[in-house]
Amino acid sequence: MQLELEDPYVVVYKQIHAVVDDDAKRVELLERSSCYGGSAWARYHYSRGPLVISSCNQGEWFRYMLNPGNVDLDLVSSKRSAGIESVKVSGSEVEVTYAGLGGGGVGATLSRARAEDVLRYDATECGGGRVARGAIVLPRRERMIIGVDDTDSKTVGATWSLIHNIAQKVDRPEARYISHSLVQLFPVPTKTQNCVSTVVEFACLPGRGEGMLGDFRALLQKYTVSEQTGMAVFRDFDPSELLAFGLRCKKERVSYEDAVKVAQEAGVQIIMKGQGLIGAIAALPFNARPDESIIPGTA
Structure with missing residues (x-):
């Protein structure tokens, strides 16, 4: 031949x-x-x-x-x-x-x-x-950033892998899966194991990302093994206004109420309201920064 x-x-x-x-x-x-x-x-x-x-x-x-x-x-x-x-x-x-x-x-x-x-x-x-x-x-296109935390248990799962697999599955021409980062957070007593949340990024045609987001949420609800899953969405070009909060969550334990307040002020959409919402919001500013996001904070 x-x-x-x-x-x-x-x-x-x-x-x-x-x-x-x-x-x-x-x-x-x-x-x-x-x-x-x-x-x-x-x-x-x-x-x-x-x-x-x-x-x-x-x-x-x-x-x-x-x-x-x-x-x-x-x-x-x-x-x-x-x-x-x-x-x-x-x-x-x-x-x-x-x-x-x-x-x-x-x-x-x-x-x-x-x-x-x-x-x-x-x-x-x-x-x-x-x-x-x-x-x-x-x-x-416009940016859509999704933060997720607390999908696993002491015996089953890892949030980063589930979220990557979901993001790959929902990728489509109108909402392209671009990046994935693991975010090391402060090791609070309620952590599953490593206290790491996950953020993924999509490049969406204007007004065309909702179908992807709905499918993403449905798959997350189907496969999470935790009742405390948190999911948050940031729809803007630059999430840096959330960086101070993200860095704080690397250095100390932060209350649920503080996280919700920060999300409301930054226009973050709260999708799933479990305790993992704190880590989900903290992950958003580390979008497309996978080499920085894994570094622990200093208490």
């Missing part, structure tokens, strides 16, 4: 999404890679571009916090060989234009244009020594 490559110079990203704040002043670009090495190279070069505020990678996901705008990248071989040239938010759509030299041009065009959930694209010829450009149009 003779082996053949369908497209030898294109490595297609699995998914690409754009999460936008209410004022369209910040865009987080979420790229789910099929080749870590290629995406790591892209992150190195893209992060030096004027539109990129910050970047990070978490497993398959490469994340870029962006300022909308249009810039001249002044591409230079081996130094800044590729980048994000333009970010435009227009109604329900976000257009991102990439540019690159040589192999960077391949990544800037067809590798991203063929990713799942891209609405349409316009790409120039790529490869060789030429500069290539590719513009992709993505649906504008």
